[in-house]
Amino acid sequence: MPPSTTNSTESPRGRRVLTRSLDQFFMNMADVAAFVGRFFREAFMPPYEFKEIVRQCYEVGYRSLLLISTTGFITGMVFTNQSRPSLAEFGATSWLPSLIAIAIVRALGPLVTALIAAGKVGSSIGAEIGSMNVTEQIDAMEVSGTDPFKFLVVSRVIATSFTIPLLTMYTVFVALMGAYLNVTVNEQTSFTSYIQEIFGAITYLDIFSSVLKSIVFGFTIGMVGCYKGYHSSKGTEGVGKAANASVVTAMFLVFIEELIALQIVGALR
Amino acid sequence: MKSKETNETVISIKGLRKSFGDLHVLRGVNLEVSRNENVVVLGRSGTGKSVLIKIMVGLLKPDAGKVIVLGHDVEQLRGKELDEFRQKVGFSFQSSALYDSMSIRENLEFPLVRNIRNLSRAEINKAVEKALSDVGLSQTINQMPAELSGGQRKRIGIARTLILKPEIMLYDEPTAGLDPITSIEINNLINEVRERLGATSIIITHDLTCAKSTGDRIAMLLDGKFERIGTFDEVFADPDERIQQFYNYNFTEQKSVPPVR
Numbered sequence: 001m002p003p004s005t006t007n008s009t010e011s012p013r014g015r016r017v018l019t020r021s022l023d024q025f026f027m028n029m030a031d032v033a034a035f036v037g038r039f040f041r042e043a044f045m046p047p048y049e050f051k052e053i054v055r056q057c058y059e060v061g062y063r064s065l066l067l068i069s070t071t072g073f074i075t076g077m078v079f080t081n082q083s084r085p086s087l088a089e090f091g092a093t094s095w096l097p098s099l100i101a102i103a104i105v106r107a108l109g110p111l112v113t114a115l116i117a118a119g120k121v122g123s124s125i126g127a128e129i130g131s132m133n134v135t136e137q138i139d140a141m142e143v144s145g146t147d148p149f150k151f152l153v154v155s156r157v158i159a160t161s162f163t164i165p166l167l168t169m170y171t172v173f174v175a176l177m178g179a180y181l182n183v184t185v186n187e188q189t190s191f192t193s194y195i196q197e198i199f200g201a202i203t204y205l206d207i208f209s210s211v212l213k214s215i216v217f218g219f220t221i222g223m224v225g226c227y228k229g230y231h232s233s234k235g236t237e238g239v240g241k242a243a244n245a246s247v248v249t250a251m252f253l254v255f256i257e258e259l260i261a262l263q264i265v266g267a268l269r
Numbered sequence: 270m271k272s273k274e275t276n277e278t279v280i281s282i283k284g285l286r287k288s289f290g291d292l293h294v295l296r297g298v299n300l301e302v303s304r305n306e307n308v309v310v311l312g313r314s315g316t317g318k319s320v321l322i323k324i325m326v327g328l329l330k331p332d333a334g335k336v337i338v339l340g341h342d343v344e345q346l347r348g349k350e351l352d353e354f355r356q357k358v359g360f361s362f363q364s365s366a367l368y369d370s371m372s373i374r375e376n377l378e379f380p381l382v383r384n385i386r387n388l389s390r391a392e393i394n395k396a397v398e399k400a401l402s403d404v405g406l407s408q409t410i411n412q413m414p415a416e417l418s419g420g421q422r423k424r425i426g427i428a429r430t431l432i433l434k435p436e437i438m439l440y441d442e443p444t445a446g447l448d449p450i451t452s453i454e455i456n457n458l459i460n461e462v463r464e465r466l467g468a469t470s471i472i473i474t475h476d477l478t479c480a481k482s483t484g485d486r487i488a489m490l491l492d493g494k495f496e497r498i499g500t501f502d503e504v505f506a507d508p509d510e511r512i513q514q515f516y517n518y519n520f521t522e523q524k525s526v527p528p529v530r
Contacts (some may be wrong), residue, residue, distance in 0.1 A: 144379065
């Protein structure tokens with residue numbers, strides 16, 4: 001039988017496909033690096049789009065608040081309920097508040113907020129900028145003497161980098177309240193001792209690393225949404241793909257970043 | 270037609286080339302446009318008509334050639350200079366390009382508040398109301414773009430570009446997708462803009478009615494070059510089959526058109 005010429009990297013055709021894919025990958029990476037670089041260059045150069053940044057902060061925060069509240073509260077309550085049996089086996093249900101505090105502050109709060117925001121805010125940014133791109137609104141902005149990158153991208157990325165850490169703090173608070181409801185019903189723990197146990201368990205490093213991590217998550221969500229929207233292909237299909245890719249890529253990157261943060265904070269602890 | 274003719278050249282294009290990969294859309298375009306002149310660019314879809322006017326405002330970079338608009342070499346303009354140049358050139362997009370998330374008032378205000386500092390609220394309102402009344406759409410001021418018809422959106426798009434009183438207007442398919450009556454209104458608006466602002470215009474279209482009623486000269490883009498430039502009658506007196514096909518289709522004289530292979 002003659003050797004296959006289609007699915008092997010040994011064959012000239014296979015090598016061509018691999019080379020083309022690698023070329024494409026590195027070109028995309030260079031494009032992403034240029035986009036991020038442009039953000040840092042333009043973010044620090046006047047004129048500053050304060051009004052648009054404030055408007056976007058309001059949009060990002062307001063748009064996600066109800067969903068974050070519900071999700072955070074349920075996460076806290078369900079996590080507490082599911083953790084109880086394991087601790088009960090050792091007669092250690094009194095450790096529930098400490099366990100919950102550590103899990104929520106270190107991981108669940110920032111992650112849940114980032115995932116909800118990626119779905120809610122990231123997709124919306126990808127779709128909005130994508131549709132502006134498709135309908136020539138970005139070009140229209142440029143020819144009317146406004147830098148669309150600064151007006152659309154810089155303002156949104158700053159807004160998500162600032163608002164998502166705030167939303168994370170709020171989610172942590174709401175999740176701890178959800179957990180308290182469960183704890184007080186089952187263990188009759190008082191609010192004062194619940195709070196005391198929480199603050200006894202967490203450290204400044206936990207809070208600091210969570211806030212820092214959330215800033216990175218927020219930056220990622222905003223940047224991915226803007227990048228995908230800005231580079232959407234023409235047509236309504238392009239807008240849909242941009243919105244979808246914004247969510248999928250942002251969620252994937254959030255998990256990767258969480259893994260990296262875990263290693264860094266683990267080394268510091 | 271042309272009201273006050275001067276021979277001052279405001280747009281000069283020489284040897285302009287532009288390709289997208291293997292697709293060579295512009296292959297040495299030359300054009301000179303005088304102040305207060307309306308030039309219509311005709312050509313089939315995908316022949317680079319829109320590319321040409323996008324190069325003229327610096328939205329696309331040419332591969333070769335020179336584009337001098339209002340004395341500026343567009344390719345060399347950067348930053349503030351480019352922004353100031355763009356204020357003098359209005360661009361009406363094929364899709365109107367109204368900002369969906371803003372009301373009509375905000376759409377019209379946008380170029381004004383972004384480019385002219387220290388304007389009072391009263392001055393902004395006055396300019397917006399004037400721009401809207403000039404296109405006969407004062408009642409839409411508080412509506413959102415999605416609530417308007419195609420023709421209304423087109424007129425608002427033109428009003429938004431006119432608010433900065435440009436010296437040059439570039440229209441990309443101004444009548445595409447519009448009914449004949451609305452198309453006539455848009456054609457009249459294009460002529461009014463020239464009369465009122467003394468603007469020089471380039472109108473990209475494949476609507477010959479629009480071309481005939483707005484253009485002083487017609488430039489026919491064929492194979493990436495302006496093969497014929499002249500008045501409407503001069504251009505369509507040419508027996509070239511490609512030009513005649515264009516004419517026959519638009520004026521529904523479907524005689525002896527060979528099938529496209």
